[in-house]
Amino acid sequence: MMTKRAVLALADGTLFEGRAFGAVGETVGEVVFNTSLYGYQEVLTDPSYVGQIVTMSYPEMGNVGANPEDEEGSRVHAVGMVVRALSEQPSNWRAKESLDAYLKRSGVAGIEGIDTRRLVRHLREHGAQMGVISSEGLSPTALVERARTARGMEGLDLATGVSTKEAYTFTQPSPDVFTGVGEVQAPVEPRFDVVAYDYGLKKSMLHFLVDVGCRVTVVPATTTAEEVLARKPHGVFLANGPGDPAAVKGADRTVAALLGKVPVFGICLGHQIMALALGGRTYKMKFGHRGGNQPVKDLTTGKVEITAQNHGFAVDDASLKGLAVVTHINLNDGTVEGLAVPDARAFSVQYHPEASPGPHDARYLFGRFAKLMAG
């Protein structure tokens, strides 16, 4: 592997020096951190990471290489990766290539060999911010300036661009990787026609919908409520996605026109859009929640779930008063993690019940959606 010098420059002037991996060159994005111990491939290919440079806080990455089955989107969506130590010798029966080769082939730049603990603490203290990874030998001052003048996430509609251009049907249940790649579980007879808004969705969400008996039609983010209702679905699913929820063109009005007419289930960006549709507000968090170890309390049962998360915006609790019931909160910082409008047969969560990567404590929520549709 090459050992070309690379620099990570943050907008506030902080610099980290390390070695380049993946594609050689320069990349600009919002520098965020993820605390998952594994699952870097699902993280990199999650479309919610569009425009972001992901720092993995766990110190060694790349040990299991990369394979074609673990992709959540159709390509690497993160624009950069930061790691402490890059394993050069992947060891896993499913590995087809190394993480370095995978990122190189994807044209995505990485930096390794930096003190990621210092970087994560810095981001926690000063907030997620724009940054540049470069192995092109530019002066640190020029790189900091580039990061400082780069456009941040607020006000950015990234979901519309990453959404599917054409509607398509999805009927594949979850693959069972432990009994052989590509093999599928015993199929559940499809009972529900579900329209899924693609704001940048992760494949595993669709698999889990199919697993509970859904025949899913995935539609572009700009599809109107009339077009969706004309399909006479049993339910509407609002997916995750990148960027600022308040900037997704027309999404709040569209979802407002669906609420009350058909059961609705939203995840992450879908949850935020549901809150906006109800008349609530969203805001940018200081550094967000990304990882597989976020404790969430279900206020309706008192039960705590350990959840997978990936978001930088959140729903403002106070803005929901009288509009929706807050059903879940994050035990680390008390932020809203779930809401429901029982009369409208609608609910949503900020976290990721599909995990990928992460714990499956919350997978039952797909079943809850099926139950709502069953009436």
Ligand SMILES: NC(=O)CC[C@H](N)C(=O)O
């Ligand atoms: N995973 C998601 O859907 C992320 C939603 C939104 N882009 C956020 O950061 O908060």
